[in-house]
Amino acid sequence: MELKSLIRDITDFPQPGILFRDITTLIGNPQGLRHTIDLLDEKCRSANLIPDYIVGMESRGFIFATPLAYQLNAGFVPIRKPGKLPAPVYSVSYDLEYGTDSLEIHQDAIAPQSKVLIVDDLLATGGTAQATVELLHKIEAQIIGCAFAIELIALKGREKLPNIPIISLIEY
Numbered sequence: 001m002e003l004k005s006l007i008r009d010i011t012d013f014p015q016p017g018i019l020f021r022d023i024t025t026l027i028g029n030p031q032g033l034r035h036t037i038d039l040l041d042e043k044c045r046s047a048n049l050i051p052d053y054i055v056g057m058e059s060r061g062f063i064f065a066t067p068l069a070y071q072l073n074a075g076f077v078p079i080r081k082p083g084k085l086p087a088p089v090y091s092v093s094y095d096l097e098y099g100t101d102s103l104e105i106h107q108d109a110i111a112p113q114s115k116v117l118i119v120d121d122l123l124a125t126g127g128t129a130q131a132t133v134e135l136l137h138k139i140e141a142q143i144i145g146c147a148f149a150i151e152l153i154a155l156k157g158r159e160k161l162p163n164i165p166i167i168s169l170i171e172y
Ligand SMILES: O=P(O)(O)OC[C@H]1O[C@H](OP(=O)(O)OP(=O)(O)O)[C@H](O)[C@@H]1O
Pocket: 057, 058, 059, 060, 061, 095, 096, 097, 101, 120, 121, 122, 123, 124, 125, 126, 127, 128, 129, 157
């Protein structure tokens, strides 16, 4: 199955000059959703990326992170936008392709030194993933890798994630 054919391109969203890769058409397709999760599962297993926890970034990251955690028998830990998590948090600000934002994690989300895999729908500039790495350092997690459904190669997000194994399924 050609996953790329299920992703819709929207020009000038959310602002002029951005070519938005819309996953709603991928995840709305039953075979597309299943095949994406199955492929992430297979690639993680063959790279020996078997985590204790998967962290997923709000909101599109949740869509892929939770079923992958289920498949890999890992816990799911949400990384959320500010003011959403109820217990004490660590917080980090970051830049992304179209603006700035902050992300938060519960301070007690994992036991220190647990193996963690970062999962998001898309790697662009890497700002979101880099902020997540910073949050995971604060809670003393052992980061074993990152997995993305989509990677925008020209934006060089990988350069912000040195020495971290990275899996992606669809490249632009
Ligand atoms: O590599 P980067 O340049 O950081 O960009 C990638 C991030 O941008 C999008 O999230 P967005 O902040 O738009 O939020 P959403 O998931 O709530 O739509 C996407 O889901 C990634 O998390």
